[in-house]
Amino acid sequence: MPPPADIVKVAIEWPGANAQLIEMDQKRPLASIIREVCDGWSLSGSEQFALRYADGPQLYITEQSRGEIKNGTILRLAISPARAARQLLERIQSHGIDARLEALKELAKLSADPTFATEFINMEGIGTLARLVESGTHFGEMLAFTLTAFLELMDHSIVSWDLISLSFIKQIAGYVNQPMVDVSILQRSLAILESMVLNSHSLYHRVAQEITVGQLIGHLSNQEIQTYAIALINALFLKAPEDRRQEEYTNPLEQHLTEMASTLAQKHLRSIILNHVIRGNRPIKAEMAHQLYVLQVLTFNLLEERMMTKMDPNDQTQRDVIFELRKIAFDGENDPTGTEKRKAMYAKDYKMLGFTNHLNPAMDFTQTPPGMLALDNMLYMAKVHQDTYIRIVLENSSREDKHECPFGRCAIELTRVLCEILQVGELPNEGCNDYHPMFFTHDRAWEEFFCVCVQLLNKTWKEMRATAEDFNKVMQVVREQITRALAMKPSSLDQLKNKLRGLSYSEILRLRQSERMSQDDFQSPPIIELRERIQPEILELIKQQRLNRLCEGSCFRKVGNRRRQEKFWFCRLSLNHKVLHYGDLDESPQGEVPFEMLSDKIPVSDIKSVVTGKDCPHMKEKSALKQNKEVLELAFSVLYDPDETLNFVAPNKYEYCIWTDGLCALLGREMGSDLTRSDLDTLISMEMKLRLLDLENITIPEAPPPVPKEPSSYNFTYNYS
Numbered sequence: 001m002p003p004p005a006d007i008v009k010v011a012i013e014w015p016g017a018n019a020q021l022i023e024m025d026q027k028r029p030l031a032s033i034i035r036e037v038c039d040g041w042s043l044s045g046s047e048q049f050a051l052r053y054a055d056g057p058q059l060y061i062t063e064q065s066r067g068e069i070k071n072g073t074i075l076r077l078a079i080s081p082a083r084a085a086r087q088l089l090e091r092i093q094s095h096g097i098d099a100r101l102e103a104l105k106e107l108a109k110l111s112a113d114p115t116f117a118t119e120f121i122n123m124e125g126i127g128t129l130a131r132l133v134e135s136g137t138h139f140g141e142m143l144a145f146t147l148t149a150f151l152e153l154m155d156h157s158i159v160s161w162d163l164i165s166l167s168f169i170k171q172i173a174g175y176v177n178q179p180m181v182d183v184s185i186l187q188r189s190l191a192i193l194e195s196m197v198l199n200s201h202s203l204y205h206r207v208a209q210e211i212t213v214g215q216l217i218g219h220l221s222n223q224e225i226q227t228y229a230i231a232l233i234n235a236l237f238l239k240a241p242e243d244r245r246q247e248e249y250t251n252p253l254e255q256h257l258t259e260m261a262s263t264l265a266q267k268h269l270r271s272i273i274l275n276h277v278i279r280g281n282r283p284i285k286a287e288m289a290h291q292l293y294v295l296q297v298l299t300f301n302l303l304e305e306r307m308m309t310k311m312d313p314n315d316q317t318q319r320d321v322i323f324e325l326r327k328i329a330f331d332g333e334n335d336p337t338g339t340e341k342r343k344a345m346y347a348k349d350y351k352m353l354g355f356t357n358h359l360n361p362a363m364d365f366t367q368t369p370p371g372m373l374a375l376d377n378m379l380y381m382a383k384v385h386q387d388t389y390i391r392i393v394l395e396n397s398s399r400e401d402k403h404e405c406p407f408g409r410c411a412i413e414l415t416r417v418l419c420e421i422l423q424v425g426e427l428p429n430e431g432c433n434d435y436h437p438m439f440f441t442h443d444r445a446w447e448e449f450f451c452v453c454v455q456l457l458n459k460t461w462k463e464m465r466a467t468a469e470d471f472n473k474v475m476q477v478v479r480e481q482i483t484r485a486l487a488m489k490p491s492s493l494d495q496l497k498n499k500l501r502g503l504s505y506s507e508i509l510r511l512r513q514s515e516r517m518s519q520d521d522f523q524s525p526p527i528i529e530l531r532e533r534i535q536p537e538i539l540e541l542i543k544q545q546r547l548n549r550l551c552e553g554s555c556f557r558k559v560g561n562r563r564r565q566e567k568f569w570f571c572r573l574s575l576n577h578k579v580l581h582y583g584d585l586d587e588s589p590q591g592e593v594p595f596e597m598l599s600d601k602i603p604v605s606d607i608k609s610v611v612t613g614k615d616c617p618h619m620k621e622k623s624a625l626k627q628n629k630e631v632l633e634l635a636f637s638v639l640y641d642p643d644e645t646l647n648f649v650a651p652n653k654y655e656y657c658i659w660t661d662g663l664c665a666l667l668g669r670e671m672g673s674d675l676t677r678s679d680l681d682t683l684i685s686m687e688m689k690l691r692l693l694d695l696e697n698i699t700i701p702e703a704p705p706p707v708p709k710e711p712s713s714y715n716f717t718y719n720y721s
Contacts, residue, residue: 005642008069013054014077017041030063037077050080056583056599060115067644070601084110085120089128097142104145111152121158126150130168140182147172147188154195161200169196169203173210176219183224190219190228197235204239211236213269220272223282230273230291237298238428274440286557286588286651289433296435297428303446304425306373307415311365318372321379322350322361328382329353329393352397354406364408369424370415378411380447381454388451392458405461406468407454413471414457417479418450421486429630431557431649437491448493453482456500463505477508484511531684538683542676546662551575554655555588556648570598571648577666578604580638582646606640610663618647636660 006026011019020040024033035046043049051061054074060081061069069075078084088110091103110116120126129150132138138146154161175181175189193211196203211232219229273295277288284292311318326349351358365375382389396404419425439445457478466474485499553572570593571582583598613619616637631649634656638646650656657675664671 008073009071010069010073010075012037012051012075012077014041014043019074024069026066026069030061030066034077041077043077048080048083049077051075052078053599057112059113062115067642068600081113081116081119085116085123085125089120089123089125092132093128101142101145104142104149108145108148108152111149114156117153117156118158121153121156126153126159129153130165133171134165134167136171141184144182144184144188147185147192151188151192151195154192161196161203164196164200164203166206169193169206170210173207176211177215183222186219186222186225187228190225190232194228194232194235197232197239201239204236208236208240217269217272220269221276223276223280226277227285227288227291230277230288230295234291234294234298238294270440270443274437278437278440286433289435290431292440293432293435294428296439297423297426299439300422300424300446301426303373303419306376307369307371307419307424309372310368311362311372311375313360313362313366318375319362321375325378325382326350326353328386329390350408353393354396354404354408354410356406356409361408364412369419370412373419374412374415377415377447377450378408380444381411381451384444384447385451388455392454396458402467403462403465405458405466406471407458409471410457410461410475411450411454413475414453414478415450417475418453418482421479421482431631431634431651433651436486436489438493438496441492445493449496452493452497452500453478456481460505477505480508484508534684534687535680538680538687539671541683542661542679543665543671546658546665546671547573547577549658550662550666551577553581553593554659555585555593555651557651558584571646572598573604573662573666580604580607580646602638602640602646604666607663607667608639608641610636610638610660610667612636612660616647617645618649636663638663 008024008026009021010024011021013019020037022033022037030051031047034049034051037051038044038046038049052058052075053061054076058076059065060078061075079087088103088107092100092107094100094103107120111120129146132146133143133150172189172192175185176193181189193207197207213233216229216233220226273292277292278284313319326346330349330352347358350361353361355361355364357363365372392405393407396407439449442448457474460478460481461474464470464474464477481500481503484503485496488499490496490499550573553570555568555570558567558569568585568588569582570585570589571580572593572595573580574595580602581595581598582600582602585593585597613632613635616635618637619632619635634650634653636648636650636656636659638648640646648659650659654675657673661671661673661676
């Protein structure tokens with residue numbers, strides 16, 4: 001007979017004594033259980049003790065968290081959080097250096113515990129740590145542990161960052177600005193400044209006055225701290241007031257970080273990131289990839305203002321830009337003198353330039369997006385790539401077979417398409433690492449990208465022998481060409497050109513046909529019947545593959561109120577498919593994580609359901625900023641007895657499909673992800689091609705085809721994005 005659900009069997013340790021094996025009644029008050037344990041070791045004053053986990057983060061157990069204790073858990077009797085906080089507070093203020101160092105080391109470890117943190121903060125512990133930092137008397141390890149404890153305590157969001165003093169900010173900024181500071185101190189200082197900026201509007205302004213771009217650029221060559229430096233740049237840029245992001249500058253190495261717009265485009269910053277980060281001698285970890293993605297998004301978001309600005313047809317300065325396009329293309333030195341003749345010539349030229357409204361081309365730029373951004377792109381191409389611009393315009397303006405490619409209309413629509421593909425104006429997605437190295441290889445990467453795509457559009461238009469009526473079809477093909485090329489992650493603009501050359505119109509048609517084959521297959525009754533016979537064994541094959549992937553396990557990022565570096569957890573299914581093992585990790589693993597390292601587990605028999613997206617508890621709790629579409633699409637939760645949840649945000653769509661499918665298979669439910677449907681169609685098509693020699697004259701035998709003896713012999717991989 002199984003034990004009652006409210007009883008868990010645990011072992012409790014105490015230094016120098018044999019462990020106690022007890023059956024913990026979860027209905028009894030925790031204080032009563034601790035008193036009984038203390039009596040077992042003849043310890044008086046049970047109110048001065050508490051229970052902690054012996055493994056993993058070793059968190060204190062409270063009445064609120066005790067429901068997470070599982071059968072077989074090893075606990076440890078320890079002094080209570082209040083007593084530990086009081087003792088550590090006294091020890092960190094003692095005169096003995098060795099005693100103070102040990103106390104700060106222990107404090108740095110305990111501060112991650114929310115129960116301890118609450119007690120320590122209630123005793124004015126944060127103020128004590130702040131004064132120790134402000135005094136400037138701590139150095140080396142002692143200072144590193146002090147900053148670690150401070151950051152961990154503040155991350156619990158128990159007290160407001162607004163309470164931090166200006167002298168503390170100056171001291172922390174001083175560590176960042178000093179040329180020779182220990183790496184651990186620099187890491188924590190940068191992380192503290194990042195948290196200040198992200199969590200307090202008033203502190204943003206103070207930090208921005210203390211830190212310059214030049215000081216942070218100096219840290220980007222150090223691989224140990226470059227992630228923290230870029231994270232701080234991103235935080236300052238993200239929180240910068242809108243009217244400050246576009247400010248002009250003089251010397252980017254001396255300007256303050258409130259003036260961000262032009263800074264991010266500066267060659268010095270970009271080249272440092274390219275050479276020391278992207279092309280550095282270390283592989284880029286997930287956290288760095290995310291920060292590069294954020295920097296890329298924030299850089300492109302600088303285009304949003306121009307993208308959403310309509311052209312004023314009455315603004316002569318703006319009209320002069322259009323006139324400049326005409327002048328460069330057609331050499332306006334020989335303009336006629338008469339007003340009417342000049343107007344007629346301008347209208348003819350604007351029509352050859354490909355504007356829709358050739359009488360008043362300013363009207364073509366009144367739709368947002370892309371607004372004035374399209375005109376900016378066209379002018380850049382006309383001035384920087386003048387020969388290419390003139391060739392494209394003249395080549396199409398001289399055609400008389402209705403196959404001319406209208407440069408103006410195409411450039412405006414292409415700008416809108418590029419803004420959609422690169423999500424200009426969207427906030428960074430918290431779980432995304434999708435940065436493109438090539439955008440860090442040029443000072444004017446956006447404009448150069450546009451120029452490459454204009455040439456692609458002109459080439460595709462000719463390959464399709466398109467007319468004006470085919471405009472939308474051409475743009476659809478061009479969008480697909482660009483999207484496919486970006487998915488290959490070209491490392492430079494030259495590589496992008498090579499990828500696009502390989503994605504001609506005929507190649508796009510071939511790819512479409514190939515992909516359609518896996519979706520449509522064949523619709524004759526014999527083929528449909530064969531497909532139905534094959535499908536169960538293919539579904540079983542996919543199911544086994546999903547479960548095998550769950551047994552290998554995956555790493556997930558811990559997401560909190562502040563993006564924290566190198567906080568991960570790992571989850572994997574036991575080989576007998578009966579238990580989900582999970583636990584925290586210090587860094588992203590390079591290979592398989594042994595079960596012994598995963599301290600927590602959930603019996604599969606306790607799992608009630610799997611929910612996704614907005615139905616997940618951790619998505620309902622998240623702020624509006626974090627609750628964007630991409631995060632919702634990667635979120636899922638395991639609901640298990642009694643009323644507990646294990647919350648996930650997958651690193652990408654592939655892992656999301658693998659885990660949601662695998663969990664559904666584990667619970668005996670239908671696997672319904674896009675990945676499963678794609679795999680099912682692909683594998684069925686492959687099997688049918690092996691079984692069918694003549695698609696025209698196929699006959700289905702009365703008995704079903706034999707099932708392969710070794711389904712695992714199917715070996716397939718994924719390329720899912």
